[in-house]
Amino acid sequence: MLIRAFVPAHITAFFVPVFHEDPLKAGSLGAGINLDKGTNVFVSIETGTLERHIHVAFNGEPVKKDDAIISYSVAERLVPHDFVGEVEVWQYFDFPNGHGFGNSAGGALGTALALSYSFGGTWLTAAKLAHEMEVTHKGGLGDVVGQLAGGIEVRIKAGGPGIGVTDNLFFENYKVLAIPLGPLRTKDVLDGEVIEKIKGEGKKALDALLNDPRPERMMFLARDFAEKTGLLDGELLEIARELDRVLKLPSSMIMLGKGLFALVREEEIEKVRGLISDMGINYTLADIYTERPKVGRWIG
């Protein structure tokens, strides 16, 4: 049996981390965007072997337990202990790992959905487990909840699925320009001194957005947040300023990756394409994904 799950890439615009010893009460406040590209998880289940085996692969390459601890932990919990057979979890990412696209959460949630679909469970039990493993193993705080919300989401009450509360902004005709320039270790940023600044600026941005809940406003607030926390600086800030010259709305920094994103209108695409190719950097233009993650039997 082959099951496929799709979970959108999720870019965080600004955030307030909320730590709690109960992983389901930990999470984040903030805002983010889901893309129609992201993580595809294929789960193959075969019986007829002599032992219970679970394998995880990233982009076709098998990975060891230590390098995919979140997905292995999810699978360990969902594959029944008395199951005898091979469970293979193939995760394919449209964006590079560690660049702030929610790949870790996408892999966790996709794995949880596909295995729950196969072995039993519900959307909520799967989502809670993915969130719990993300938080416990420091993959992230708000991506699972953001990915479940879809569209342009605002996390207004922190916490995992069933506890946190999300809202969605109305929007019209935007594409998302995403420029991944390099990885950034979430752990380093969240353990550093910058955390208090992030909390303060994040809370301010959230309050301001809820007072004027439009995607345009979100981009201004995201940029403010990125600059005031000091996360966006140097070369990245220079590129952001270049982008601003050809775009109506400010670009901002992908939280947390060394990368930028922007909301782009159809009529701005040509100009921005030209600029980026002049700079010789990679980019992706994606649509905003407003549906739920998907899971189902794969007949491919």
Next chain:
Amino acid sequence: MLIRAFVPAHITAFFVPVFHEDPLKAGSLGAGINLDKGTNVFVSIETGTLERHIHVAFNGEPVKKDDAIISYSVAERLVPHDFVGEVEVWQYFDFPNGHGFGNSAGGALGTALALSYSFGGTWLTAAKLAHEMEVTHKGGLGDVVGQLAGGIEVRIKAGGPGIGVTDNLFFENYKVLAIPLGPLRTKDVLDGEVIEKIKGEGKKALDALLNDPRPERMMFLARDFAEKTGLLDGELLEIARELDRVLKLPSSMIMLGKGLFALVREEEIEKVRGLISDMGINYTLADIYTERPKVGRWIG
């Protein structure tokens, strides 16, 4: 400007009403199914008149305030008081009103989404208002929340959007057979003696479903609920038994309408079509709708 919103029809399988003086804390527990047919709301906004006017129409026919109190209340709250112009809310229903398809909630939520999209607001503020008006004017308790959840949903914590918690069941390849036979006044049932029975049986059904969260189990529990509460009896029960003869899963009663529904596999369709046309009754075969409600500018 013309805005269109779509909200799926929502059939409740079983429920526990939860009353509360705060409408956002009122709601229901239970389970239900969303269909790819339902309520389409078109909102047209034109300025250039001398006064602020709001009009609501059902299936092309203008309706007075008293006959569409929920939708008028939603519109009154969302059209700014200093707006000068004509706001027309055209609601089209794929299923008849009062038959248990969540038309009232569909109209309220569709109107709230379309007007918030036009005048400002978010998904959550729109959804909360629709739920509040539904509860206040006794349109229903759980439809708005069920419609937002999509798919086959389980309401595990009662309350309006942002307070209530929903779950979703995994399912595969089912179509929904819906047979609306007549209206049933929700108010009459919910005010009657049967309410205590509904609460008891509803809670039992919910607990049993969460122990074995599969759509197949839901149908058995729904049928049990319908019979044990005494809501399903007489002619309706006879038709349900006829349907059972050709279907693998039990059919059950639409809560709350004089009507039946069933989950049907592709290979069962021919047989059930034959039976129903022999009985000379109307029916609809719909797909399960797993997306969110939709709203956007209409270019038709």
